[in-house]
Amino acid sequence: MKSIAALQAVVTAAPFGREPSDAELDAIETEMPLILAEVDLLDAQIMTIDRPATELDTQRIRRARNRAMAARRDLTNRAGATLTGGVA
Numbered sequence: 001m002k003s004i005a006a007l008q009a010v011v012t013a014a015p016f017g018r019e020p021s022d023a024e025l026d027a028i029e030t031e032m033p034l035i036l037a038e039v040d041l042l043d044a045q046i047m048t049i050d051r052p053a054t055e056l057d058t059q060r061i062r063r064a065r066n067r068a069m070a071a072r073r074d075l076t077n078r079a080g081a082t083l084t085g086g087v088a
Contacts, residue, residue, distance in 0.1 A: 045061060
C-alpha cells in the first residue's frame, strides 16, 4: 500500500503567519473610503430585509448607494491618475 502522506504537504497551503506589508497596509488605507461607504450601503440594505421599506429607508439606501459610487469613482480616478502620471 502506497502512503500519500508525503504528497499531502504539497497540496496543503502553507500557514499564513506573517503581518501585512507596508504596501498592503497602504492599499487598504487608500481603499478605506470605499470600504466604509460599502459597509454603510450594506447596513442600509440589511435594515430592510425583514420589513417593508419605507420612504425613509429608500432614501437612506439611495444616499448610501450614491456615496459608494462616488467613493468608487474617486478611487478609480486616483488610480488612473497614478498610472498615467497625472497627464490627461
